Amino acid sequence: MKVELEEIVKPLLEWYQENRRMLPWREDKNPYYVWLSEIMLQQTRIEAVKEYYARFLAELPTIQELAEVEEEKLLKLWEGLGYYNRARNLKKAGQKIMQEYDGEMPKKYEDILTLPGIGEYTAGAISSICFNEKVLAIDGNVLRVISRIVASKKDILLLATKKEIAKKLEKIIPEEAGNFNEALMELGETICIPNGKPQCEKCPLQTFCLAKKKGLIEEIPVREKKAKRKVEEKVVFILRHGERVAVQKREEKGLLAGMYQFPNEKGDKTKKQIEEILKKWNLKAKRIREVGKAVHIFSHIEWHMTGYEIQVEAENEIFEWITKEQLENNFAIPTAFAKWKKII
Numbered sequence: 001m002k003v004e005l006e007e008i009v010k011p012l013l014e015w016y017q018e019n020r021r022m023l024p025w026r027e028d029k030n031p032y033y034v035w036l037s038e039i040m041l042q043q044t045r046i047e048a049v050k051e052y053y054a055r056f057l058a059e060l061p062t063i064q065e066l067a068e069v070e071e072e073k074l075l076k077l078w079e080g081l082g083y084y085n086r087a088r089n090l091k092k093a094g095q096k097i098m099q100e101y102d103g104e105m106p107k108k109y110e111d112i113l114t115l116p117g118i119g120e121y122t123a124g125a126i127s128s129i130c131f132n133e134k135v136l137a138i139d140g141n142v143l144r145v146i147s148r149i150v151a152s153k154k155d156i157l158l159l160a161t162k163k164e165i166a167k168k169l170e171k172i173i174p175e176e177a178g179n180f181n182e183a184l185m186e187l188g189e190t191i192c193i194p195n196g197k198p199q200c201e202k203c204p205l206q207t208f209c210l211a212k213k214k215g216l217i218e219e220i221p222v223r224e225k226k227a228k229r230k231v232e233e234k235v236v237f238i239l240r241h242g243e244r245v246a247v248q249k250r251e252e253k254g255l256l257a258g259m260y261q262f263p264n265e266k267g268d269k270t271k272k273q274i275e276e277i278l279k280k281w282n283l284k285a286k287r288i289r290e291v292g293k294a295v296h297i298f299s300h301i302e303w304h305m306t307g308y309e310i311q312v313e314a315e316n317e318i319f320e321w322i323t324k325e326q327l328e329n330n331f332a333i334p335t336a337f338a339k340w341k342k343i344i
């Protein structure tokens, strides 16, 4: 059994015209909006992105404002989305667009690809959707849909598999490249969904789909398990003095670079060890109370955290001591610390 892939183009485009969801970044094809939404969508579901997207654009409505934004404000706008380097790269790319392209997103795929933080997928999405360049934008949705249609059991996490799928799609990409890319992604997001059962009975490609014909839907796509993540135990300190709480800035390099956090130390600690740490920070506890545990999962590491709320006798100079209001409005605290932020 073999599928002639070019046969999917027409029904796919027709289905997309009828069924496309109205999304804020789809209304006009402003490249800044498409770019921002694509970067946000790399880490969060569409429904959650809508709110971040609206807030971000309300504050930074143009590429010029993005290029000029203060880092603290940028990180605050990104708070909760994670992968903060993506926000920093947005700004760097904005600066490059201002300097080299008069504030206008370059139109060609090859030029878009030179912007910081923009990889093949995002460059493909922007150039095909906004400028109708005939290039592909292959994300996990596209890999899943095509693997199922051709019943390929190759590991979609491998670059070689992606290249093979790109080769097949290059042969069939139509003039309406933007719609074609969006249609494949939309099908993957709404019908040929990743976890759980795809809704094949609603799928415009069901008559072509070999995975369906061969009963292989459960097995495809193949994703080999990634290496196990490293687990790091941590103690998080919610240090309180009156109305204020201690925060500190993380190092400028590495995980969550430059973000604010509640002071924390690696390892699981006894009460005695906690007191020693406080001493090292020139702090003295009036009261120490455990306030629960939390796990945060990054791509390569898991933090297993235990929180302690500690009333201290006086503030030190090592940390910044801020009010709840300042914490809400001016300091970007990564989602990893969300549990502790909630109790402030």
Ligand code: SF4
Pocket (backbone or CB within 6 Å): 145, 148, 149, 191, 192, 193, 198, 199, 200, 201, 203, 204, 205, 206, 209, 210, 211, 212, 217
């Ligand atoms: S028929 Fe089912 S498995 Fe095949 S592409 Fe459509 S939704 Fe996916």
